[in-house]
Amino acid sequence: MAEFKEIIMPFKNTPGGIIQAFHAVQKKINYLPENAIIDAAEVFGIPVKEAYGVATFYSYFSIKPRGKYIIRICESAPCHVAGAAEIIASLERELGIKIGETTGDGKFTMELTECVGQCQATPVITINGKPYAGVTPQQVAEILAEYE
Amino acid sequence: MAEELRLVLKNFGKINPLKVEDYLSAGGYKSLEKARSMNPLEVVEVMKKSGLRGRGGAGFNTGQKWFFAHNIQADEKFVVCNADEGEPGTYKDRIIMENDPHIVLEGMAICGHAIGATQGYIYCRGEYPGVVDTLNTAIAQAKEKGLLGDFNIEVRMGAGAYVCGEETALIESIEGNRGEPRFRPPYPPVAGLWQKPTIVNNVETFANVAQIIEKGAEWFAGIGAKSFPGTKVLTLTGDINKKIFIEVPTDTTIKEVVFGFGGGIPDGKKFKAVQIGGTSGGFIPEEFIETTIDFDSMRKIEATLGSGAVFVIDETRDIVDVVTRIAKFFEHESCGKCAPCREGTMRVHLLMDRINDGKGSQADVALLKKLSRVMASACLCGLGQAAPTPVVTTINHFGMDYHAKVQ
Ligand SMILES: Cc1cc2nc3c(=O)[nH]c(=O)nc-3n(C[C@H](O)[C@H](O)[C@H](O)COP(=O)(O)O)c2cc1C
Ligand code: SF4
Ligand code: FES
Numbered sequence: 001m002a003e004f005k006e007i008i009m010p011f012k013n014t015p016g017g018i019i020q021a022f023h024a025v026q027k028k029i030n031y032l033p034e035n036a037i038i039d040a041a042e043v044f045g046i047p048v049k050e051a052y053g054v055a056t057f058y059s060y061f062s063i064k065p066r067g068k069y070i071i072r073i074c075e076s077a078p079c080h081v082a083g084a085a086e087i088i089a090s091l092e093r094e095l096g097i098k099i100g101e102t103t104g105d106g107k108f109t110m111e112l113t114e115c116v117g118q119c120q121a122t123p124v125i126t127i128n129g130k131p132y133a134g135v136t137p138q139q140v141a142e143i144l145a146e147y148e
Numbered sequence: 149m150a151e152e153l154r155l156v157l158k159n160f161g162k163i164n165p166l167k168v169e170d171y172l173s174a175g176g177y178k179s180l181e182k183a184r185s186m187n188p189l190e191v192v193e194v195m196k197k198s199g200l201r202g203r204g205g206a207g208f209n210t211g212q213k214w215f216f217a218h219n220i221q222a223d224e225k226f227v228v229c230n231a232d233e234g235e236p237g238t239y240k241d242r243i244i245m246e247n248d249p250h251i252v253l254e255g256m257a258i259c260g261h262a263i264g265a266t267q268g269y270i271y272c273r274g275e276y277p278g279v280v281d282t283l284n285t286a287i288a289q290a291k292e293k294g295l296l297g298d299f300n301i302e303v304r305m306g307a308g309a310y311v312c313g314e315e316t317a318l319i320e321s322i323e324g325n326r327g328e329p330r331f332r333p334p335y336p337p338v339a340g341l342w343q344k345p346t347i348v349n350n351v352e353t354f355a356n357v358a359q360i361i362e363k364g365a366e367w368f369a370g371i372g373a374k375s376f377p378g379t380k381v382l383t384l385t386g387d388i389n390k391k392i393f394i395e396v397p398t399d400t401t402i403k404e405v406v407f408g409f410g411g412g413i414p415d416g417k418k419f420k421a422v423q424i425g426g427t428s429g430g431f432i433p434e435e436f437i438e439t440t441i442d443f444d445s446m447r448k449i450e451a452t453l454g455s456g457a458v459f460v461i462d463e464t465r466d467i468v469d470v471v472t473r474i475a476k477f478f479e480h481e482s483c484g485k486c487a488p489c490r491e492g493t494m495r496v497h498l499l500m501d502r503i504n505d506g507k508g509s510q511a512d513v514a515l516l517k518k519l520s521r522v523m524a525s526a527c528l529c530g531l532g533q534a535a536p537t538p539v540v541t542t543i544n545h546f547g548m549d550y551h552a553k554v555q
Contacts, residue, residue, distance in 0.1 A: 015323070015324070015342070016304075016321075016322050016323040016324030016325075017324060018324040019304075019305075019307055019321065019324055020304065020305065022307070023274070023305055023307065044324070053326050054324065054325065054326055057309060057326040057327060057328075057483075058274075058306075058307030058308050058309050058327070059307070059308035059309060060274045060306075060307040060308035061307055061308075075473070076236035076237065076427065076473075076477065077236055077237065077386075077423075077427060077459060077470055077473055077474055077477075078236060078237045078385035078386050078459055080470065080473045081386060081387065081461060081465060081470060082386075113308070114234070114236060114310060114477060114480070114481070115234065115235070115236035115237060115238070116275040117233055117234075117238065117239040117242050117273070117275055117276065118239060119236075119237050119238070119239055119383060119385045119391070120239065120383075120391055120392070120393070121391060122385060122391070126275070129275070129277050
């Protein structure tokens with residue numbers, strides 16, 4: 001697909017720019033399709049397996065398709081003791097999916113994450129990077145409604 | 149009661165971070181001007197004498213580090229700001245960058261002058277897209293006004309890997325590779341980014357630089373603990389009344405932090421333990437809370453100051469469960485490059501899980517202690533070396549909790 005090359009090309013002359021290029025691809029489609037990885041390897045002049053190795057190293061990158069909105073739940077110790085498990089249960093109930101899954105309509109994906117640096121109020125979730133700190137199980141439905 | 153001392157955060161809430169004029173009217177960029185009127189070695193000497201030590205965890209003397217890079221002849225050198233801030237319970241670098249980005253840029257530019265570098269990078273974690281925007285705005289404004297002279301700064305965004313906070317892994321990541329730590333030596337000040345002399349310092353470290361140049365080494369050396377002078381920004385989480393961030397002199401005690409600034413434990417419960425410095429820090433029992441937070445005092449009680457995260461747990465918490473969660477973190481974040489860590493973190497998690505589920509034995513606890521010793525000496529980087537610390541310190545201080553869970 002030519003469109004990936006278009007996204008990747010602007011980073012060609014940035015030393016070490018492949019990670020920035022992957023960020024740009026994911027900004028468009030929320031994951032890194034095989035073609036994007038192959039294109040990146042070509043643009044940066046490295047073996048495909050190396051480009052693949054970079055794509056799979058970082059937890060922010062996914063080589064599997066994901067939903068439009070990615071919900072990440074922090075399970076680091078401060079969020080853990082503040083009741084992250086209850087937030088997960090509440091999200092699972094609302095969305096009918098488990099961690100790592102995507103809703104049937106392709107809208108939401110649920111993932112676990114470690115600390116996202118918003119621990120001024122715990123537990124914390126993020127939706128497409130937007131943090132919600134000090135979330136209660138009761139608030140979950142309300143937050144999801146923002147993404148209708 | 150002890151009071152806050154806001155030096156790194158002196159502009160917090162007082163200036164608009166998106167307006168360089170605000171920073172300028174607060175005296176900003178005067179230190180860079182002053183530094184540039186001095187010869188580079190003089191700047192390095194001031195930094196050394198100030199006694200400033202890294203705020204990213206390892207506590208290395210900043211001026212000494214700069215001296216290594218200053219001393220080497222090279223066609224190119226780099227200044228890298230470590231803004232990867234992945235340590236659970238930590239958000240102090242975000243607070244600094246969000247509210248006063250120029251204080252970081254100024255510190256980096258002073259470093260550039262001191263070591264002879266014209267290119268800087270800020271490696272900011274992927275979880276902070278808003279901070280990346282703020283930094284880029286600040287850089288553009290500083291450039292436009294010609295404040296940075298010939299010093300360039302580029303922001304790179306991380307992609308969610310805790311190990312990339314380790315300086316050589318961070319360098320690999322800027323180079324576009326998997327973020328796996330390098331074998332050392334050589335250390336970055338000798339051969340870092342693209343094998344050129346490179347200074348990697350934490351955000352808070354750079355944020356201290358301008359004031360040291362402005363007010364002098366003696367002034368700074370006189371604040372807080374003698375061997376680790378200055379202030380530290382702390383972030384309070386867990387079972388504590390006030391989940392806030394504070395900046396205090398380094399001779400403040402843990403007790404003052406938790407019970408003074410933090411307002412103690414909620415719901416009339418009792419203190420059980422505090423883990424300082426992030427997820428690889430030791431758990432500290434009540435008997436040690438009169439200890440001051442500086443690097444060396446913390447070392448003496450087998451704890452760390454680390455990133456300045458302060459995670460409190462109350463008497464009702466199951467500490468074995470908390471440590472099991474932490475063990476999972478390390479298994480997940482181990483980059484897998486070296487076997488003692490790759491296998492060790494997996495084993496530690498397995499054993500902790502077993503004990504936590506009530507299926508473990510005293511032999512498992514003994515095995516954990518042995519495994520910890522092996523990992524501390526055999527792992528390639530700080531991640532694996534420190535991963536067992538929460539396990540060992542809780543076995544040592546809260547052995548009864550383990551005892552109650554094993555068969
Ligand atoms: C696993 C691991 C994670 C680290 N994470 C960070 C981090 O997020 N931020 C940071 O400044 N230093 C981190 N460090 C420490 C860096 O390797 C390095 O010592 C530091 O950036 C040096 O800067 P300083 O001297 O100003 O502290 C980490 C170290 C290890 C071993
Ligand atoms: S100690 Fe762990 S994180 Fe560090 S290099 Fe070895 S495997 Fe990677
Ligand atoms: S511990 Fe959950 S956001 Fe920091």
